[in-house]
Amino acid sequence: MSSTHSRKFIRELRAGAKLKGTIRVPGDKSISHRALLLGAIAEGLTTIEGLLPAEDPISTAKCLSAMGVKISPIAKGQEIQIQGVGLNGLEEPEEILDCGNSGTTMRLLLGLLVGRKDKHFVLTGDQSLRKRPMQRVGHPLKLMGAEVRGRSNGNFAPLAVFGQQLHGAIVGTPVASAQVKSALLLAALTAEGSTTVIEPAHSRDHSERMLKAFGANLDIGGEMGRHIRIKPGAVLTGQKVVVPGDISSAAFWLIAGSIIPGSSILIENVGLNPTRTGVLEVLKMMEAPIKILNCRDVAGEPVGDIQVTYSGNLKPYTLNAEIMPRLVDEVPILAVAACCCNGVSRITGASELRVKETDRLAVMTRQLNAMGAKIEEHPDGLTIQGDIPLKGTELDSETDHRVAMSLAIASLRADGDSTLARSDAAAVSYPDFWNELERLQS
Ligand code: S3P
Numbered sequence: 373m374s375s376t377h378s379r380k381f382i383r384e385l386r387a388g389a390k391l392k393g394t395i396r397v398p399g400d401k402s403i404s405h406r407a408l409l410l411g412a413i414a415e416g417l418t419t420i421e422g423l424l425p426a427e428d429p430i431s432t433a434k435c436l437s438a439m440g441v442k443i444s445p446i447a448k449g450q451e452i453q454i455q456g457v458g459l460n461g462l463e464e465p466e467e468i469l470d471c472g473n474s475g476t477t478m479r480l481l482l483g484l485l486v487g488r489k490d491k492h493f494v495l496t497g498d499q500s501l502r503k504r505p506m507q508r509v510g511h512p513l514k515l516m517g518a519e520v521r522g523r524s525n526g527n528f529a530p531l532a533v534f535g536q537q538l539h540g541a542i543v544g545t546p547v548a549s550a551q552v553k554s555a556l557l558l559a560a561l562t563a564e565g566s567t568t569v570i571e572p573a574h575s576r577d578h579s580e581r582m583l584k585a586f587g588a589n590l591d592i593g594g595e596m597g598r599h600i601r602i603k604p605g606a607v608l609t610g611q612k613v614v615v616p617g618d619i620s621s622a623a624f625w626l627i628a629g630s631i632i633p634g635s636s637i638l639i640e641n642v643g644l645n646p647t648r649t650g651v652l653e654v655l656k657m658m659e660a661p662i663k664i665l666n667c668r669d670v671a672g673e674p675v676g677d678i679q680v681t682y683s684g685n686l687k688p689y690t691l692n693a694e695i696m697p698r699l700v701d702e703v704p705i706l707a708v709a710a711c712c713c714n715g716v717s718r719i720t721g722a723s724e725l726r727v728k729e730t731d732r733l734a735v736m737t738r739q740l741n742a743m744g745a746k747i748e749e750h751p752d753g754l755t756i757q758g759d760i761p762l763k764g765t766e767l768d769s770e771t772d773h774r775v776a777m778s779l780a781i782a783s784l785r786a787d788g789d790s791t792l793a794r795s796d797a798a799a800v801s802y803p804d805f806w807n808e809l810e811r812l813q814s
Contacts, residue, residue: 379769379771379794379796379797380793380794380796381793381794381795381796382791382792382793382794382795383780383791383792383795383806384789384790384791385764385767385780385783385784385789385790385791385792386784386789386813387764387783387784387785387786387787387788387789387790388784389632389784389813390632390633390634390635390682390813391625391628391629391632391635391636391637391784391809391812391813392634392635392636392637392812393637393638393811393812394637394638394639394640395625395637395638395639395640395808395812396617396639396640396641397617397618397621397622397625397639397641397642397802398422398424398425398426398617398618398621398801398802398803398804399422399423399424399425399615399616399617399618400424400578400615400616400617400618400619400620400643400673401424401426401428401429401476401618401620401621401801402476402550402576402578402618403578403582403613403615403616403643403673404420404423404424404429404432404615405428405429405432405474405476405477405480406480406554406578406579406582407420407423407582407613407615408420408423408429408432408433408436408443408452408454409432409436409480409481409484409558410582410583410586410608410611411443411454411456411610411611411613412436412439412441412443412454412456412457412462413456413457413458413459413461413462413484413561413608414456414458414586414608414609414610414611415456415458415607415608415609415610416455416456416609416610417453417454417455417456417610418453418454418456418610418611418612418613419451419452419453419454419612419613420451420452420453420454420613420614420615421451421612421613421614421615422614422615422616422617423446423452423615424615424618424801425446425447425448425450425803426799426800426801426802426803427472427473427474427799427800427801427803428472428473428474428476428477428800428801429446429474430446430472431470431471431472431473431474431477431497432471432474432476432477432480432481433446434470435465435469435470435471435477435481435495436454436462438465438466438467438469439457439462439463439464439465439469440457440461440462440463441454441455441456441457441462442454442455443455448803448804454610456608456610459561459562459607459608460488460562462484462485462488462491464488464491464492464493465493468494468495468496468530469481469493469494469495469496470496470497471495471496471497471501471529472497472498472501473497473498473500473501473729473771473773473800474497474501474800475501475504475551475728475729476551477497478495478497478501478504478506478529478531479506479509479551479552479554479555480551480554480555480558481493481495482495482506482509482510482513482520482531482533482555483509483513483554483555483556483557483558483559484555484558484559485533485535486513486516486518486519486520486533486535486536486538486559487516487518487535487536487537487538487559487561487562487563488535488562489535489536489537490535491535492532492533492534492535493532493533493535494530494531494532494533495529495530495531495533496529496530496531497529499771500729500730500771500772501529502528502529502530503528504528504727504728504729505527505528505727506520506522506526506527506528506529506531507525507526507527508545508546508547508549508552509551509552509555510522510526510527510531511526511546512543512544512545512546512552512555512556513555513556513559515541515543516538516539516540516541516543516556516559516560516563516567517536517537517538517539517563518533518536518538518559519533519534519536520532520533521534537564538559538560538562538563538564539563539564539565540560540563540564540565540566540567540604541563541567541568542567542568542570543556543567543568543569543570544570544571544572545569545570545571545572546572547572547724548571548572548573548574548575548696548697549575549724550575550576550577550578550579550647550697553569553571553575553579553600554579556569557569557579557580557583557590557600557602558579560602560604561588561602561604561608562604563604564604565604566601566602566603566604567601567602568599568600568601568602569599569600569601569602570594570598570599570600571598571600572598573596573598573693573694573697574596574597574598574647574697575647575697576645576647576648576697577592577597577645577647578645578673580592580597580600581672581673582613582672583602583608584672585611585613585671585672586608586609586610586611587606587607587608587609588602588606588608589602589603589604589605589606590602590603612671613671614670614671616641616642616643616670616673616675617639617640617641617642617643617675618642618643618801618802619642619643619644619645619648619649619651620648620701620702620774620801621801621802621805622639622642622678623651623701623702623705623706624705624777624778624780624781624802624805625637625639625680625812626639626651626652626655626660626662626678626680627705627706627708627709627781628781628784629680629681629682630655630658630660630661630662630680630682630683630686630709630712631682631686631708631709631712631781631785632682632781632784632785633682633684634682635680635681635682636679636680636681636682637679637680637812638677638678638679639677639678639679639680640677641675641677642675642676642677642678643673643674643675644664644667644674644675644676645673645674646674646698647697647698648698648699649698650695650696650697650698650699650702651699651702651705651706652664652678653695653698653699654689654691654695654699654702654706654709655680655709657687657689657690658686658687658688658689658709658713659683659685659686659687660680660683660686661680661681661683662678662679662680663678663679664676664677664678665677665678665679685714686709686712686713686714686758687713687714687715688710688713688714688715688716688717688718688756688758689706689710689713689717689718690717690718691703691706691717691718691719691720691721691722691753692720692721693720693721693722694721696721696722696724700722700724700725700728701728701774703719703722703725703732703733703736704732704735704736704772704774704775704778705774705777705778705781706719707719707736707740707747707754707756707778708740708778708779708781708782708785710754710756710758711740711745711747711756711757711758711760711762711782711785712758712759712762712785713758713759714758714759715758715759716755716756716757716758717754717755717756717758718753718754718755718756719753719754719755719756720750720752720753721752721753722752722753722754723751723752723753728772728774729771729772729773729774729800730770730771730772730775732772732774732775733749733750733753733754734749735770735772735775736754736775736778737749737754738770739767739768739770739775739779740762740779740782742765742766742767743762743763743764743765743767743782743783743786743790744760744761744762744763745757745760745762746760761786761787762782762783762785762786762787763786763787763788764783764786764787764788764789764790765786765788765790766790766791766793767779767783767790767791767792767793768792768793768794769792769793769794769795769797769798770794771794771797772797773797773798773799773800773801773802774801775797776792776794776795776796776797776798777798777802777805779792780792780795780798780805780806780809
């Protein structure tokens with residue numbers, strides 16, 4: 373159950389190797405979770421091509437299986453088939469639903485389960501997930517009649533859900549979080565009357581796109597699509613979903629290609645949904661030579677290939693709350709990029725980073741400063757001095773997948789080799805990361 377507890381692998385990281393070649397990143401994590409969840413509650417067969425075969429989506433699949441959904445084995449390169457049980461067909465599980473390290477699994481499942489009248493569910497996760505705030509989902513769901521209990525007044529897992537007949541409502545989300553928004557939209561599917569979800573800022577919109585594709589009755593309005601109205605009653609029908617490559621995984625190669633002398637990488641088949649492309653906006657601010665090629669639409673999501681080439685002359689950046697939802701998962705690797713540019717970069721409006729798999733502001737500051745970086749930590753961000761040589765040292769992912777991969781890229785740019793403790797955390801979102809790193813170095 374507790375994957376963060378059992379992390380142990382120490383990996384040796386060679387400094388100085390340039391990265392060259394072509395790579396396809398694994399399927400988008402956010403889209404993979406949603407494809408599994410909607411496939412489960414649709415009528416008939418859903419097939420998923422390109423599903424991310426990593427620990428987080430596997431947690432979602434296992435929870436759904438525990439509620440009677442038949443899902444074919446998840447493996448690399450394998451098309452996944454789900455026999456949907458229909459909107460009301462999820463069974464009351466005999467066991468606790470283990471969400472592992474996955475916040476998306478727990479928060480979206482809460483939304484999906486609170487409206488299952490008279491059914492009882494218990495959700496838990498690993499040591500990291502049991503510390504992450506769940507009231508941000510539980511509170512707005514309560515406005516629809518949900519009953520969720522947990523430690524600290526419902527904030528921390530293990531959580532108990534007593535399914536209720538929900539009623540539609542107009543609900544404002546407390547933070548611009550796609551997980552919170554998606555939980556409410558999933559709950560709205562079985563409520564009486566329509567629900568409108570209003571976000572403080574526009575978060576990633578994969579749920580809206582996919583709900584529409586499955587046949588939900590959903591309207592998007594308001595400034596920047598921040599008002600989403602969903603009417604219950606529509607029958608969801610199984611679909612063929614094609615999952616594009618994850619831009620959050622591509623980000624490691626984008627920054628690696630930009631900061632490691634002599635590198636040149638073509639990243640193929642990357643999802644370019646505009647609610648996710650903040651990292652490209654930042655690389656533009658930094659004047660990194662990036663080319664986006666072959667833009668196309670794949671099953672309702674924009675996709676393209678990205679070519680990145682080393683530039684010795686990166687500029688610093690300034691990020692604030694406005695851009696944060698479009699790059700929230702890329703801040704750790706962008707912190708690495710900032711260490712390698714010619715000036716001071718500033719990040720504000722990023723307090724959400726403190727409640728991710730780890731407190732990413734604190735962990736990245738601690739780990740990069742151990743390499744000789746000059747990072748100052750603030751309550752909602754970082755100030756990062758560029759152009760200070762990094763040196764190889766003993767690093768630790770502190771169990772966080774995105775920290776593990778960010779530090780791996782930083783170590784390539786350092787003087788002297790490094791070791792990375794708990795490197796196996798990368799398997800949460802990118803199980804092939806280490807093999808791919810080796811392949812691009814040869
Ligand atoms: C996700 C939303 C983001 C992101 C997470 C995945 C999703 O979290 O950080 O990795 O799939 O909806 P928040 O919704 O908390 O911002």
